[in-house]
Amino acid sequence: MFLKTIKESLIIFERNFLKMMKTPEQLMDTLIFPIVFLLMFTYIFGGAISGSTANYLPIVIPGILVFCVLNTAGASGTNLKEDIETGIFNRFKSMPISRIAPLVGALICDSIRFVISILVTFTLAIIMGFWPSSGFIGILLALIFAVFCGWCISWIFAFIGLIMRTSGSVQGISFVIIMPLMFISNALVPVDTMPKVLEIIAKINPVTHMVSAVKDLFIGSIFSQEIFISLIFMIVVVIVFAPLTLKVYMKKQL
Amino acid sequence: MNAIEMKNISKNFDGLKAIDNLSLDIPENSVFAILGPNGAGKTTVINILSTLLKPDKGTVKILGFDIMKESKKVRELIGLTGQYACVDEALTAKQNLLVFGQLLGLSRKEAKIRGNELLKEFNLEDAANKPIQKFSGGMRRRLDLAVSLIDRPKLIFLDEPTTGLDPRTRNQMWSTIKNLVKKGSTVLLTTQYLEEADQLSDEIVIMDKGKIIAKGTAESLKKEYKAKNLDEVFLKITGDRTDGKNNNYEELTIVKEVV
Numbered sequence A: 001m002f003l004k005t006i007k008e009s010l011i012i013f014e015r016n017f018l019k020m021m022k023t024p025e026q027l028m029d030t031l032i033f034p035i036v037f038l039l040m041f042t043y044i045f046g047g048a049i050s051g052s053t054a055n056y057l058p059i060v061i062p063g064i065l066v067f068c069v070l071n072t073a074g075a076s077g078t079n080l081k082e083d084i085e086t087g088i089f090n091r092f093k094s095m096p097i098s099r100i101a102p103l104v105g106a107l108i109c110d111s112i113r114f115v116i117s118i119l120v121t122f123t124l125a126i127i128m129g130f131w132p133s134s135g136f137i138g139i140l141l142a143l144i145f146a147v148f149c150g151w152c153i154s155w156i157f158a159f160i161g162l163i164m165r166t167s168g169s170v171q172g173i174s175f176v177i178i179m180p181l182m183f184i185s186n187a188l189v190p191v192d193t194m195p196k197v198l199e200i201i202a203k204i205n206p207v208t209h210m211v212s213a214v215k216d217l218f219i220g221s222i223f224s225q226e227i228f229i230s231l232i233f234m235i236v237v238v239i240v241f242a243p244l245t246l247k248v249y250m251k252k253q254l
Numbered sequence B: 001m002n003a004i005e006m007k008n009i010s011k012n013f014d015g016l017k018a019i020d021n022l023s024l025d026i027p028e029n030s031v032f033a034i035l036g037p038n039g040a041g042k043t044t045v046i047n048i049l050s051t052l053l054k055p056d057k058g059t060v061k062i063l064g065f066d067i068m069k070e071s072k073k074v075r076e077l078i079g080l081t082g083q084y085a086c087v088d089e090a091l092t093a094k095q096n097l098l099v100f101g102q103l104l105g106l107s108r109k110e111a112k113i114r115g116n117e118l119l120k121e122f123n124l125e126d127a128a129n130k131p132i133q134k135f136s137g138g139m140r141r142r143l144d145l146a147v148s149l150i151d152r153p154k155l156i157f158l159d160e161p162t163t164g165l166d167p168r169t170r171n172q173m174w175s176t177i178k179n180l181v182k183k184g185s186t187v188l189l190t191t192q193y194l195e196e197a198d199q200l201s202d203e204i205v206i207m208d209k210g211k212i213i214a215k216g217t218a219e220s221l222k223k224e225y226k227a228k229n230l231d232e233v234f235l236k237i238t239g240d241r242t243d244g245k246n247n248n249y250e251e252l253t254i255v256k257e258v259v
């Protein structure tokens, strides 16, 4: 029973993967924002914020990686909804397969999406002259951390994808959630120059903790408090949203 | 044994009675047609029978299995071609057949072989490696049907299988359906073309507003309503409603002329 579910999930993963490869523009769409932000903030505002472009890179790149993660997670919710809108889930549902397999297959494929988008963004960062002091291990850990966060957060957007009416509204909502989280955090600018209220919000914002965690990994402090806080937060997200998503998914007439 | 036994099925959508206390038996190894105007509840019936939708009330047995309690078993026995094509747009015909074949428990190799068989049977060989996005409506429809036939289901649901097809493709679809029955399957189809119901089916029900308003063979219905053809029967029963259905009649006359 369990094995059968895994097998079916993998078949559907293969389908999603083929689909992703055939529509690279979808992946590009999720990357455009982070890349534009990276270039714009570095070369236009970087000097003003940190004195020079080179000084700004270590501040902005962890932020952009987290942005990239959030954006890709948001897109995975939109993709899920688009997929449901095509009616293909109806076919899955009328077949003698595990009900959960299509969702699991989609989530496995999302992990690959995260790996690709993070690698692309990070490569660009290196081209721009960024090289973290932690060396290779630190980079690897930071990237794995980012992929893990993305996977956890994609449960939130999968949930949104299931409850919204159209894929367009999923996209809209994701944007409305992600943008304030990004700007009221330390992702693009240091928080201590913000007005008091915003600074407090920014310090509570989980995005700030994730960005700090990535920064810590880039300077080689693997046992930082920020990493611990972020991981706790991610686990809470999964504990809350995975059952919720599964419940809505199993109940809903897709 | 009956292929389908529906008893007192009701389904409401936010207060609207889509299906209203419907009971219906469909014998095995036959073609059964559900006719009805837009919004009659045809798709809702098909969705309930194919376990996509839970009825609010009533019971359904498919080949002896309860759709609620034994839904898994039911899904092994049925094939569904929905009103709107459910194939993967980005994938090719071959890839679609491979994915669904494997999901139905075939090995990769078996799924490939079966896929090729079906591509041949449905005249899709030339387009086998084209993404579905580039398919014409008729090809899409045929691939959709091919996918539902991978594991040779005993009971096949076809929701408006020929809507939007040109007369030649429609004729092809008809002979495919006749073949399925010859091989021992039961087919339940919905249609807005009376001609189609007349041509294909052993028995017809006419639905409107969630209820069955007439039932019988094409011949018996014509006799009962003193009509020359099913068009007249349909008009007499459903009344002169003009919510877009006229289009279908026009199309139908054209089809008749061409065929």
Ligand SMILES: Nc1ncnc2c1ncn2[C@@H]1O[C@H](COP(=O)(O)OP(=O)(O)OP(=O)(O)O)[C@@H](O)[C@H]1O
Pocket (backbone or CB within 6 Å): B013, B014, B016, B018, B036, B037, B038, B039, B040, B041, B042, B043, B044, B045, B083
């Ligand atoms: N998911 C849904 N939510 C709300 N109402 C629905 C839903 N599905 C169907 N309905 C309503 O139920 C009624 C029956 O719809 P159904 O799709 O079964 O009709 P149909 O006979 O298949 O029509 P058509 O010929 O247009 O395909 C319609 O009035 C429709 O608006």
Ligand SMILES: [Mg+2]
Pocket (backbone or CB within 6 Å): B042, B043, B044, B083, B159
């Ligand atoms: Mg319908």
